[in-house]
Amino acid sequence: MDSREKDIESLKDYKYGFTTDIENIRAPKGLNEDVIKFISNIKKEPKWMLEFRLKAYERLQQLKEPNWQKPKYPKIDYQNLYYYSAPKSMKDKPKNLDELDPKLLETYKKLGIPLQEQARLNGIAVDAVFDSVSVATTFKGELTKHGIIFCSMSEAIQKHPELVKKYLGSVIPITDHFFATLNSAVFTDGSFVYIPEGVRCPMELSTYFRINASETGQFERTLIIADKGSYVSYLEGCTAPMRDENQLHAANVELIALDNAEIKYSTVQNWYPGDENGKGGIYNFVTKRGLCKGINSKISWTQVETGSAITWKYPSCILKGDNSIGEFYSIAITNNHQKADTGTKMIHLGKNTKSKIISKGISAGFSDMTYRGLVDINSKAKNSSNYTQCDSLLMGNKCGAHTVPYIKNKNFDSNIAHEATTSKISEEQLHYCQQRGLNSEEAVGLIVNGFCKEVLQQLPMEFAVEAQKLVGISLEGSVG
Amino acid sequence: MNEQLKLDFDKILKTSKISEEEIQLKKGFLKKFIESGFPNRKQEDWKFLDISQIIKKNISGLSFFNDYSIPNKIDKSIFIDGLDHNKIIFINGRIEKIDFNYEDQNMIEISDKTEKKITFGNENSLIDLNNAFTNKVFEVLVKKNYSLKKPLIIYHTTNDKIKSNNVNVRLDFELEENSCLRLIDFFKNSTDKNFLNILYNFNLKKDSILKNYKLDKFRNNNLNYSFNNIEQDNNSISETFILSAGADYFKNEVNCNLNGKYSSAFINGVFSLKENQQHEIRSTINHLVENTKSYQLIKSVLGKNSKSAYQGRIFVNSKAQKTDGYQLSKAILLDETSEFNAKPELEIYADDVKCSHGSASGSLNENSIFYLMSRGLNYQQSKQLLINGFLLDVIEKITDSEIKNLIKNMIGLKE
Incomplete structure (x- = not known):
């Protein structure tokens, strides 16, 4: 058995599908003002934070759930969900890893994310979020030396209220769409990153999200601020246990890049996709938006979406500063009964702004995959340009691949180019590979990896290897 | 507006002789239209140009009643020179003349289908409006193995005798096996700001060829909407060319169902717009069976304060293997105030297909x-x-x- 086969053997079933048996504290079921007060109270939040949540909740009452998306889903009963669930041992946050519940440590070890620094993951600092709370953040000492703040959102609200107050909700306001507003009202935890002026973050920062408890929704909130001239690369990974129910994950991620700053945000999303009959799985309805606030700033999104029953998200860039750059690289793979409606929005407001979109969609089995994107060049965005390429690959005639780009050009100095293709793996390519001794499965793996190469290249080393394997595994059994 | 609709509708019932059955049918469509009103930007297909706003802005008091009992004088000066042709002339929405002088009269049949409930269902309130208010529905039938010797030109004109500012026109065409029709729509309007709503229904049988050229060249203040529905059988070909340059507002919709193997559809369009013009082409090509082909090319040149939009959709059914679909839209923006919007859409459920689209926009290359x-x-x-x-x-x-x-x-x- 060669190593690839071994990987496949070990991963054929969703290997992150286990549950950790741990005692939880939960908020009462349902969504109302008391629950929001309960969340705010248990996190010992200041008054302004509670007001922020209540304002969002008030706004939420007037909003309707959007329904223009391609993948339809049964109505979610928002009153039948737990909005807060945390391991009991986290009630008083342990001061260091030695005090952390060994069961939690074990969980993360199983997921391949060791939290002990001695077992360091090639210099990646990790913030681990378990259901509604952040359980641990590694490498704090090293980061503090550079003045970098990397901690859980709850901690940031306590310790850096001035930054949180200033930036929270500045990119995704509480008046945004339904899921974003829901998140603003009930968000529980997440990561907070602040990179001070002129600092190049010495290591990759990473958050690992894990949903464990049943009947809960996960609503985390991430806020990354890159001050003038700084650089940060941030990774995000996610898994959840196998369950028959559908669980909701509605996160908000806000990125802010000031003058000359650069943020690189990579996601490898591997939430539980449901079984092969489409039962269970996560609804991944996430709002991610970056604001290139300063001149020459740059935000780059890279995503590998292989999990979730339904993925519905559009990581976007608002290019406000002159000369700012927005990039979006995406691979979305759907198999069995998975559905995805994903893409990006590039909103050009400043002069000389540039954006690039590379999207690769692969659908197999009974799945449905939609690229939906918006490129909007404002009348003031002189001399801007956009390039979009979206390619789809279909495997079998039970699946669907769709492309829905919206292009708005209001500026005669600017150029927009868009191209899209849809095809299948050609017989010639397969024949060529098989002639040289690969079996059909290997040949498909090779061709698919080539198809995705432009995006995989954008990922940091450690993630790229993982992602490459994931691409192969997600398509297991879809050929021949 | 709703009061006016009902009032004018009653007037029509009084002045024209139509059967009770048809009255009921028309009433149903009127009710549907009143419920939904003009389409607006909240509807996906009307996102870029909101017709309800445009009509509100341009036509303050919309009225719908035209007296179709009195004939209009035909102004011969509008006829196209240098090309022998057959004619159908619409003046203020009334058919004044049908003339197939160049053709073998036995091979063409024109019948009044108003009585037979030819209704066309679609989730589009403008079609409901059309169904409720059209005067007569004629069907032009081209018989088996006959190709028209000369093209047919349909003149869409208005004169100062017009009573209302909404005109609804409907024609049906059936092309029998191995027949061929060349059809030119020619727009020439001398009156101000009318809303013209045209619905064509084409039925293409095996091996037939339809060529439809829509020429809206001369600058006028009209608001036009045209919907072509084309059903295609085996081996048939449809070619649609749209020159969109004259009216203040023009939206051309083409819905093409490729129901037969080896059928193909071509849509080509040119926008050439200036001052305050807002034009749109929306095409839907449904590839429903194997081995069908479609090709679309749309180009815009946009001057000051003008806006064009292109929404093209290629749908490929899971049965429609070996589909070949192509879509390209390009635009040149000449002024700071011009705007180009595009939504080229692919919806594909079959794997052995070749579908692609491209869109590019920018200024002239220095x-x-x-x-x-x-x-x-x-x-x-x-x-x-x-x-x-x-x-x-x-x-x-x-x-x-x-x-x-x-x-x-x-x-x-x-x-």
Whole structure:
């Protein structure tokens, strides 16, 4: 058995599908003002934070759930969900890893994310979020030396209220769409990153999200601020246990890049996709938006979406500063009964702004995959340009691949180019590979990896290897 | 507006002789239209140009009643010279003349289908409006193995006798096996700000060919909406060319169902817009069976304060293997105030297909202008040469050389 086969053997079933048996504290079921007060109270939040949540909740009452998306889903009963669930041992946050519940440590070890620094993951600092709370953040000492703040959102609200107050909700306001507003009202935890002026973050920062408890929704909130001239690369990974129910994950991620700053945000999303009959799985309805606030700033999104029953998200860039750059690289793979409606929005407001979109969609089995994107060049965005390429690959005639780009050009100095293709793996390519001794499965793996190469290249080393394997595994059994 | 609708509808019932059955049918459509009103930007298909706003802005008091009992005088000066042709003339929405003098009368049949409930269902309130208010529905039938010797030109005109500012027109065409029809829609309006709503229904049988050229060239203040529904059987070909340059607002919709194997659809369009014009083309091509083909090419040249939109959709059914679908839209923006919107959409459920689309927009290439100027042309001339070349690309796609030359002459592009 060669190593690839071994990987496949070990991963054929969703290997992150286990549950950790741990005692939880939960908020009462349902969504109302008391629950929001309960969340705010248990996190010992200041008054302004509670007001922020209540304002969002008030706004939420007037909003309707959007329904223009391609993948339809049964109505979610928002009153039948737990909005807060945390391991009991986290009630008083342990001061260091030695005090952390060994069961939690074990969980993360199983997921391949060791939290002990001695077992360091090639210099990646990790913030681990378990259901509604952040359980641990590694490498704090090293980061503090550079003045970098990397901690859980709850901690940031306590310790850096001035930054949180200033930036929270500045990119995704509480008046945004339904899921974003829901998140603003009930968000529980997440990561907070602040990179001070002129600092190049010495290591990759990473958050690992894990949903464990049943009947809960996960609503985390991430806020990354890159001050003038700084650089940060941030990774995000996610898994959840196998369950028959559908669980909701509605996160908000806000990125802010000031003058000359650069943020690189990579996601490898591997939430539980449901079984092969489409039962269970996560609804991944996430709002991610970056604001290139300063001149020459740059935000780059890279995503590998292989999990979730339904993925519905559009990581976007608002290019406000002159000369700012927005990039979006995406691979979305759907198999069995998975559905995805994903893409990006590039909103050009400043002069000389540039954006690039590379999207690769692969659908197999009974799945449905939609690229939906918006490129909007404002009348003031002189001399801007956009390039979009979206390619789809279909495997079998039970699946669907769709492309829905919206292009708005209001500026005669600017150029927009868009191209899209849809095809299948050609017989010639397969024949060529098989002639040289690969079996059909290997040949498909090779061709698919080539198809995705432009995006995989954008990922940091450690993630790229993982992602490459994931691409192969997600398509297991879809050929021949 | 709703009061006016009901009032005018009653007037129509009084003045025209229609059967009770039809009255009920029309009432149903009116009710549907009143419920939904004019389409607005909240509807996905009307996102870019909101017709309810545009009508509100341009036409303050919309009225719907036209007296179809009195004939209008035909103004012969509008006829196209230099091309022998058959004619259907609409004046203020009333058919004044149907003339197939060049053809074998036995091979063409024109029947009044108003009585037979020919209704056309679609989730589009403008079609409901059309169904409720059209005067007569004629069907033109081209018989088996017959190709029309001369093209048919349909003149859409209005004169100052017009009573309302909404005109609804409907024609049905059936092309029997191995027949061929060349059809030109020619728009010439001398009155101000009317809302013209046209619905065509084409049924293409095996091996038949339809060529439809919509020529809206002369500047006017009308608001036009046209919907073509084309059903295609085995081996049939439809070619639609749209020259969109005259009216204040023009939305052309083409819905093409490729129901038969080896059928193909071609849509080519040119927008040439200036001051405050807002035009749109929306096409839907449904590839429903194997081995079908579609090709679309849309080009825009946008002057001051003008706006064009292109929404193209290619749908491929899971049965429709070996589909070939292509879509390209390009735009040149000449002024800071011009705007181009596009939504080229692919919806694909079969794997052995070749589908692609492209869209590009920007200003004229300064390098090309420099090149031409260095060869002695002035700035205006170089600009014009580049624009002509850009548009000629689409004109050259026209397969009928006689009509191609007519169109070239009309827009001043010579050989």
